Amino acid sequence: MHAFANPRRFLAIAVPVTPWCFWSGVLLIVAGCWAGLFIAPADYLQGDSFRILYIHVPAAWLGMGGWSGLTIAAVMQLVWRHPLAAVAGRAIATPGAVFTALCLSTGSIWGRPTWGTWWEWDGRMTSMLLMLFLYIGYIALARSSADRGEAGGVSRVTAIFALIGALNLPVIHYSVEWWNSLHQGSSIGLSGSKIAGSMLWPLGLTVLGFTFWFTAIVLLRMRAILAENRIEARLARMSRG
Amino acid sequence: MDMTTTRPKTKRKHQRLVLILLAIAAMLGGVLLAMSALKGQAAYFYTPAEAIAAKVEPGRAVRLGGMVEGGSLKRAADGVTISFRLTDGKASVPATFSGITPDLFKENGGAIAEGAFDASGTFRATNILAKHDERYMPREMEGIKYDPNTHKVSAAKP
Amino acid sequence: MAPWPFVIAAYGLTFIATLATSLWAWRSARQAEARADQLTRRD
Incomplete structure (x- = not known):
């Protein structure tokens, strides 16, 4: 794990990997959305509005996966003091928040024609909205600690905040089982999928595609933060003469 | 170091x-x-059996969720008032509503009604939401039987 | 209720957000890396 402790060694891999992740992600997203919009058959109950599934599910997965990433980064920062962990945490936060917001808004747009409402305070929606606020809190904390010039830009308070926020992840996942909710249960679980095969495969493409794309964005953000750290270190040395 | x-x-x-x-x-x-x-407090709605067990008093605003019982949905002469029974398999409650229902609101489909019980035990809904389940399948498969326990899909008997 | 306006709105929103995030991440990385390289090359 500490093989990547040296930013230079990390960058030697991250820089060539970024465009591959990005463009393969874009390709898969376009193919998956095309198939989801025009090839997959309409749902027996919801008709064409179910097609929002192909972007709503990847958004939910990356919103929650993003916070899982923040949690892993926080543990690596607190336990192993890994120098890249804080950088990774800061890099994940913004795209994670974007996808959480997309999950909420595409869900809202989907809810209107199917459920008959834009928004209801049910367990799933409320806990997902809480995660958006947690992301905003994390970004604010990370930014204020970066302004104070802490190494890598994420204070230990911010990392601990990520750990506490992770408690919301099981709440989001089980909200539809613990409580009577408007949102339906999970379609895909350990026991298999409740989505017909002809409607499932485009979802595989978009989930994979958005995941690659997300990885590319995180790598770009990490490169930006590492370069900013280099600039600051250089300016500090120059001002000291 | x-x-x-x-x-x-x-x-x-x-x-x-x-x-x-x-x-x-x-x-x-x-x-x-x-x-x-x-668990009890954060529930978004009562099922009919829960509402009866909790003895929800008439006039209190609650949500009632369940399946619209097959054959129970009737439209009154005015064209906007409907009456139906909501069931959760254990208990069934009569309900009325006047207004526009979501497209997905139909017999044997999931629904959540917002409103209150009247003195006679009929649920007077002021708003209706449709609830669907986690299954997605093409229209051609509609006549096909799906077993929610085994996720197996089998041909419906002709 | 006609489904396609809702579907188009959801996809459109997603593409705008994805595009904006891509541009922002790419520009911030390129600018920061260019500036860092420029500062390092100076001495």
Whole structure:
């Protein structure tokens, strides 16, 4: 794990990997959305509005996966003091928040024609909205600690905040089982999928595609933060003469 | 870094790891406990059996969720008032509503009604939401039987 | 209720957000890396 402790060694891999992740992600997203919009058959109950599934599910997965990433980064920062962990945490936060917001808004747009409402305070929606606020809190904390010039830009308070926020992840996942909710249960679980095969495969493409794309964005953000750290270190040395 | 400090450093790392794992386990346990305690309160709706068991008093605004019983949906002469029965398999409650229902609101489909019981035990809904389940399948398969326990799809008997 | 306006709105929103995030991440990385290289090359 500490093989990547040296930013230079990390960058030697991250820089060539970024465009591959990005463009393969874009390709898969376009193919998956095309198939989801025009090839997959309409749902027996919801008709064409179910097609929002192909972007709503990847958004939910990356919103929650993003916070899982923040949690892993926080543990690596607190336990192993890994120098890249804080950088990774800061890099994940913004795209994670974007996808959480997309999950909420595409869900809202989907809810209107199917459920008959834009928004209801049910367990799933409320806990997902809480995660958006947690992301905003994390970004604010990370930014204020970066302004104070802490190494890598994420204070230990911010990392601990990520750990506490992770408690919301099981709440989001089980909200539809613990409580009577408007949102339906999970379609895909350990026991298999409740989505017909002809409607499932485009979802595989978009989930994979958005995941690659997300990885590319995180790598770009990490490169930006590492370069900013280099600039600051250089300016500090120059001002000291 | 000074090489002689390597050993105590790993020990400290282990201590930090154990502490953090303990903290996470404790917080997780706390949240799970709180959630199971909240189970009743945080529910978005009552099922008919729950509403009867909880003796929801007439006039109190609640949500009632279940399936629209097959054959129970009737439209009154005015064209906007409907009456139906909501069921959860254990109990069934009569309900009325006047207004526009979502497209997905139909017999044998899931629905959530917002409103209150009247003195006679009929649920007077002021708003209706449709609830669908986690299954997605093409229209051609509509006549096909699906077993929610085994996720097996079998041909419906002709 | 006609489904396609909702579907188009959801996809459109997603593409705008994805595009904006891509441009922002790419520009911030390129600018920061260019500036860092420029500062390092100076001495």
